Amino acid sequence: MASTVGVLSIEDLNKLTRNNKDEAPGARFYETIEHAQQLWSDLLATVHDPAVSERHMTAACNAICFVTRKCSRSASDEVRSFSLSSSTWRQAFDAARCAFATGKNKPALQVLDTLAYLAEANPEKEVVARSVGESATEMVKIVFNQRPKKSLKEACIVLYFFLKKLSDFMSFSDVLQHAFQKTRLNFLRLCHTHAIGKPIIDRQTDPEWFAFVLSLLMAIRVAESRSATLKLLSLLSTISVPGRGTDLVGLMNEAIEVYSAADETALEDVSRDVLPSILTSSEQYHKFLAEQTDKAASSEPAAQVALALLEFGKRQSFVHQDGTLTMIDPVSLSANGSRITSFD
Numbered sequence: 607m608a609s610t611v612g613v614l615s616i617e618d619l620n621k622l623t624r625n626n627k628d629e630a631p632g633a634r635f636y637e638t639i640e641h642a643q644q645l646w647s648d649l650l651a652t653v654h655d656p657a658v659s660e661r662h663m664t665a666a667c668n669a670i671c672f673v674t675r676k677c678s679r680s681a682s683d684e685v686r687s688f689s690l691s692s693s694t695w696r697q698a699f700d701a702a703r704c705a706f707a708t709g710k711n712k713p714a715l716q717v718l719d720t721l722a723y724l725a726e727a728n729p730e731k732e733v734v735a736r737s738v739g740e741s742a743t744e745m746v747k748i749v750f751n752q753r754p755k756k757s758l759k760e761a762c763i764v765l766y767f768f769l770k771k772l773s774d775f776m777s778f779s780d781v782l783q784h785a786f787q788k789t790r791l792n793f794l795r796l797c798h799t800h801a802i803g804k805p806i807i808d809r810q811t812d813p814e815w816f817a818f819v820l821s822l823l824m825a826i827r828v829a830e831s832r833s834a835t836l837k838l839l840s841l842l843s844t845i846s847v848p849g850r851g852t853d854l855v856g857l858m859n860e861a862i863e864v865y866s867a868a869d870e871t872a873l874e875d876v877s878r879d880v881l882p883s884i885l886t887s888s889e890q891y892h893k894f895l896a897e898q899t900d901k902a903a904s905s906e907p908a909a910q911v912a913l914a915l916l917e918f919g920k921r922q923s924f925v926h927q928d929g930t931l932t933m934i935d936p937v938s939l940s941a942n943g944s945r946i947t948s949f950d
Contacts, residue, residue, distance in 0.1 A: 667713035
């Protein structure tokens, strides 16, 4: 590849991260702010260059992780402040997005891990909270809008990571509320195409949470890979909402019921993909089933979901073939492909 001003070669990147020799480009970058800023500028130019190969992108992401971590421990106050600034955090997040866009999920996740490291190292927690909240809001808006479709997988992976590693630095309820306010009209248009009316959303105690789960159910059809969406749904079924009375299990149950009533294939999506992802233990299953059977007599969609739950319970040995419940948690769950354990 022809040399580009500001773009570091793979060889230079590898020298920087593997050897850190004095002759490597910017080897003393962590000592002065001028060296740190110049190297950082070159790294950003490299990761954003549309001509870089997948191998080159991986090397650039490794270097971004190495440089930011090294600078955060620099003896220079200026260099440390630079590495922990909100602008550097955002630029590193954008670099991760570039890696996701080229299909390089592993180096992208390594950059996200470094962002979590920087968040922990930063004494200015309000700065961190703002950076995390803004980035999470951007991803949630993609889910609510269902576009760009090519970014849905990335958004679900990032949000899963943020909820697992950065939840202490943000209020996800506030993120959802802010994102929903910005995308509400477009989301309601999407609901209309699925025969889901506005009153169903408005009557919810936590409309932004309900809309988020409903959006993820819609995304299963259009996401590049279902695994990221399903993994995020699985995580939501296990978390609690601090300071809120939000019952996520009940909310997910109702969202599934509403979505399943949308058209003939929606219930098939739920039975085939969603239930095996979110109901991975007999305890979860029985709680879900109890709520749904209480509503089964009230509407046909609720009854259909209850029947789908019973069929799923039989397949996973949560329910015996004669209809009686069991509390045995089958070890076959992890072996039969029902669990989502990695992003593809």
